[in-house]
Amino acid sequence: MSAVLDTPVAVRRTAMDLLARREHGRVELTRKLRQRGAPPELIDEALDRLTDEGLLSESRYLESFISYRARSGYGPMRIREELGQRGLQRSDIEQALRESGLNWQAQLTETWQRKFAGHLPADQRERAQQTRFLSYRGYPLEMIGRLLSGRGVDD
Known part of the structure; x- marks a missing residue:
């Protein structure tokens, strides 16, 4: 049976339990606490305090x-x-x-190699398939085109 979230202590404890599992954004944490039945005024109070204490950080x-x-x-x-x-x-x-300091071209190359074993497309059908997959994954078409044409990052 789940805990009743009708006191500031109960709301804070539940929020801290969620934060102990992984980082959450304020909106996401608010949604989860509401789903568990916490009143909005207690949620705002608890999240403000957690933010002030550095336990909740966007x-x-x-x-x-x-x-x-x-x-x-x-x-x-x-x-x-x-x-x-x-x-x-x-x-x-x-x-x-x-x-973030991420090299997105390197990330793209790694994802492509994992999925397609580093094989450049042999025809238009394969090129379209690889492009669709990488585009769905969220890489810009310009980066995908450069990778699939066999040009390096510095070309």
């Missing part, structure tokens, strides 16, 4: 999410869209992507 959440999704083979466009759907500010997302 910047840490952004950094963690970008790193995780990039390691999973997703590109900047897909990550940007997913973060936007999670209610984060576009300017914060852009800044976090810039500060």
Whole structure:
């Protein structure tokens, strides 16, 4: 049976339990607490306090999410869209992507090699298939085109 979230202590404890598992953004944490039956005024109070204490941090959440999704083979466009759907500010997302220090061309190459064993497309059908996959993963068409034409990053 789940705990009743009708006191500030119960809301804070549940929020901290969620944060102990992984980083969360404020919007996502608010949604999860509401689903568990916490009243909005208690949620705001608890999250403000967690933010003041440094336990809830949008910047840490952004950094963690970008790193995780990039390691999973997703590109900047897909990550940007997913973060936007999670209610984060576009300017914060852009800044976090810039500060991530990720080499997106290297990430693209690694994803392509894992999926297609590093084989350049032999015909238009294969090229379209590889392009669709990499585009779905969130890589820009310009980067995909450069990779599939066999040109290096510096070309």
